[in-house]
Amino acid sequence: MPVPQSRGLVSRSLLRETAYQAIRDAIVDGTLAPGERLNDAALVEWLGVSRTPVREALTRLEQMGLVQTKPGRHTLVSPLDVRAVRNAQSVTTAMHELAVREAVPHLSATELDAMRNANARFAHALRGNDAAAALAADDDFHNITVTACANDAVRTVLEQFTPLLRRLERVHFSSLSGRGSVAQHERIISLCEAGDTEGAVAATRANWQTLRPLLDISPPESP
Structure with a gap:
């Protein structure tokens, strides 16, 4: 069949995704702080894109709970909402359990080595604070089983809710017992390698439950 006559479809898609990822990451890492007003013109200048992909990105981020928009008035970075994060933690834990359950029977030696490599980088980063x-x-560590399970629904749900968790983790990172997670990752790898699906699922659940103390911390007030 002939190539469609419409032009720019791929570039528009890439611009939209790039704008979304950049704004999302800036919110998660705290560059854009809770309560901060998001000015379209400033975002357009920063990202080097037109207003359309910026507005599309903000609409998507609002659906995720990362921004709040009042049409004709303003768009704000959402305040930290511990209740929403608790809900996200429950959902992401369940999705990672499902990913591990479906992935374990199919994990290759290469994927297990990739998990070890990611955990080594995790430990190194913790030592360097x-x-x-x-x-x-x-x-990277958890995405290996998410990819291996080949369940698009799992990935979609995690892409929706994981940024909420990571955002609060960044704020309170020093309060987490990261070195305990290194050992938990090692246990998950060992159980996956042994083909112990239910053991690996239980270890994954325990790993994600280490976020519970973080969720009992009151977030800082919005400016």
Whole structure:
């Protein structure tokens, strides 16, 4: 069939995704603080894109609970909402349990090695007190089973709710017992390698439950 006559479809899609990821990451890492007003013109200048992908990104972020928009008035970075984060934690825990349950029978030696590598980077980042690198390595570790389970619904749900968790983790990172998570990751790997699906699921649940103390901390007040 002939190539469609419409132009720019791929570039628009990439611009939209780039704008979304950049604003999302800036909210999660605290560059854009809770309560901060988001000015379209400033975002357009920062990202080097037109207003359309910026507005589309903000609409998507509002659906995730990361921004609040009042049409014709303003858009704000959402205040930290511990109740919403508790709900997100319950959902993400369940999704990671499901991912591990479906992935274990199919994990390859290469994937297990990738989990070990991610955990080594996680431990190194913790020793260096590098919160950003630690959270990135933790994401890499868990994403291996998410990818291996080949369940698009799991990935979609995690993409929706994980940023809420990571945002609060960044604020209170020093309060987490990260070194305990290194050992928990090692146990998950061992159980996966042994083919112990239910054991790996239980270890994954325990790992994500270590976030519970964090959720009992009152977030800082919004400016």
